[in-house]
Structure formats: structure tokens, C-alpha cells
Amino acid sequence: MSTQDNAPDRRAGAPDGTGRGAGALGALRIADFSRVLAGPYATMLLADLGADVIKVERPGTGDDTRAWHPPADHDGTSTYFLSVNRNKRSVVLDLTTEAGREQARALVAESDVVVENFRPGTMERLGLGHQELRARHPALIYCSISGFGSGEGAAIPGYDLLVQAVGGLMSVTGTMDGEPVKAGVALVDVITGLHASLGILAALRHRDATGEGQLVEVNLLGSLLSALVNQASAYAVAGVVPGRLGNAHPSIAPYETLPTADRPIALAVGNDKQFAALAEVLGDPGLAFEDRFRTNADRVAHRAELREILTRLLSTEGADRWSTVLLAAGVPAGPVNGIDEAFAFAQRLGLPGIVEIPAAAADGDSGKPSRQVAHPITLSGTPARYPLPPPRLGQHTEEILRPPNP
Incomplete structure (x- = not known):
């Protein structure tokens, strides 16, 4: 909870019995306007640690990933969406209308952090840009996630595959005599989400000391260039342009996969x-x-x-x-394990793998628990918590927009 005079007057948790408000980030509220992967991954990590994340979704369709199936769960919800949206409450706002934008501004007024990953300039056109909101709320942390920054690259769509290609990752991934290939997951989005959450926490630490909010900007291309680590350093320091080596390492041997009598x-x-x-x-x-x-x-x-x-x-x-x-x-x-074998391996080692979040039967859910991948950080005093399964579209609109009791 912020102790600064100009920070929102935060409540210690929500009144619905879920236990929100506990954890390392228990008094933090995040207005999350992001969708797809980088932003939702960042806010889920913060929600696991106690932040009250309000996921703002458009009417009718919500987050794009709700429709990205198969595979889907027993209710037909995309497993892609489920992977990055637990511990959040969903509110539907039509930001194309003045009424919806006014509701969004009211939500921001009660929040410590705003996260958005629209194309640069979109939030400004909606009257929800950093400058306008910061003028009203000086303690606000505003995190903007883009594909290629807000300058010359603002118009380039920020899709993970595209960034892996133009950002050099595909040039060092694949066999020497084969074509460049992408990583098996949207790795750049995940890395960018990690950078966003780190930037938010750093800005909050600064606000704790000064009372001042600030703009946090991360982009997919910059995150990838940083994550290329030794490969990027080979070019920056020695002028070496690395190439593809399959599963081998450019500087260590043997550091690769090799065949055996049955599998690699x-x-x-x-x-x-x-x-x-x-x-x-x-x-x-x-x-x-x-x-x-x-x-x-x-x-x-x-x-x-x-x-x-x-x-x-x-x-x-x-x-x-x-x-x-x-x-x-x-x-x-x-x-070289399959994903099923990887989870089994983690279980044998006593490491957290899959957790089950009980369904909120009172909200009309099927009663089946939501199986989720465990939060990767272990904290001895304020561990990650899982009070809420991923929300249905607009599930919490009424409770969030309900006027406070006089």
C-alpha cells in the first residue's frame, strides 16, 4: 500500500472473501488494458503476488486470445487465454464511447498502475494516455508495452513471430543447413512481460520513496535484443555476426543434443x-x-x-x-522430454508444477477446478496465491462499476 499523500486511497483487499489484498503486493490495484500475451503475463505475475488486477475487455469478444482455440477447457475457453489471466477480475468497457471512457478514468483514479499494449497513440486518442492521466494522478505508474517503440516503429504491428524474425532470434535458431525457425513459444512476449513487471516494481519502489509516479516503456524488439545476451555481445563487442548451429553452442562443446539408442x-x-x-x-x-x-x-x-x-x-x-x-x-x-514428461520431472524433484484453483461455484461455474502452471517465484514470507480462476468475460463488471455505499 502506498503511503504517499497523492497515491490512491487503497482498500485492504476486496470484500468478496477471495483474500485479495494479501501477499507482497496486497494493497496494489492495477487497471489492465492489455491483451494477448506480454501485458497479461506481466499482470498475472503481479496478481499472483497479491495485486488486485482489473482486466478491461471490449464488449462481445474480450481479449483476442479468448477465441484462440483449440485446445480449450471443459467450458470451451481457450487454454491460451487461461494461461495468463488467473487471479484477475474482468470488466467490460466500451472505450469507443464517452461513457466507457469515463468509466475507465474512474477505474484509473482508484488504481496504482495502468498497463496497456495498444498500438502507440491509441490510448492518447481515447483520452487515456500517460500525460493526461498523470496530470490528474501524479502518483500513477503507467506501463506502456509496444512492439517497436513509440517513435519510427510505432506503426509496425508487434507480433512475436515478426519480432523473432527482424530481431535476429530466428537467425541463430535452427540447423546450419536448414531454414531459420522460431522458438516453440512466443518467447519474446514472455520476456517482454517479465521486463514490464520488473519496470513496474522499480517504479513503485521509486514512488514509495518520492511519491512520484512515472512512465514505464518496454518494447518487444528491445527486450529481444537484451535477451540475445552472449549472441548480441558477440556482435556488439567483437563484430561477430552469429549464425545457426542447431542445438550446439557457439562457445562451448559438447553443449548440444546427441542421439542415443532411443532418443536424444x-x-x-x-x-x-x-x-x-x-x-x-x-x-x-x-x-x-x-x-x-x-x-x-x-x-x-x-x-x-x-x-x-x-x-x-x-x-x-x-x-x-x-x-x-x-x-x-x-x-x-x-x-529431451515432452511437456508431459517435463511436468512429471518437476514433480519428482518436488518443484511446483501444476496448481488447481477451485471453481467459483457461486458465480455459476461448472464446479471443475482450473488447472494452472505454478508461479515460478518462491517467497518465504509472502508466497504466490491463487484465489481466482481466469474470469469469464465481464464476470466482475457489476461489482467493479457498482457505486460505493454512501
């Missing part, structure tokens, strides 16, 4: 000690002492020869067997 295994050998242990387990300890494989730089220089030898040695056993003995010897290794 991932080997992440990061130092000479681990390579010596790998050679020992595979039955050829002398590999670690050959000049062409003695150091990591040697192994990178002779990557193709090393791969051929390791493939022959690994062909005698399956991936699960090799993973067991290699891990026991201190060599990072594991099979």
Missing part, C-alpha cells in the same frame, strides 16, 4: 572436469587427454570430430540410462 540426450558440459567425467562414464577416458579435446577451446575447434565420437559411444544405451549415470558422475545431462 542433452549434454551441457561447461568445463574440463565435466568433460573428463563424461569421457570416463562413456568408457573412453583418454578423450580428455587428446590435444584436440584437452580444453574447451580445443573442443569447440574440433566440434564435428567430437560429435562423431560421442554419438558412437552414446549409441549403446538409451537416454534415460545415460542421464542417470552421467548425473551421478557430475555431468549435466538429461533426455
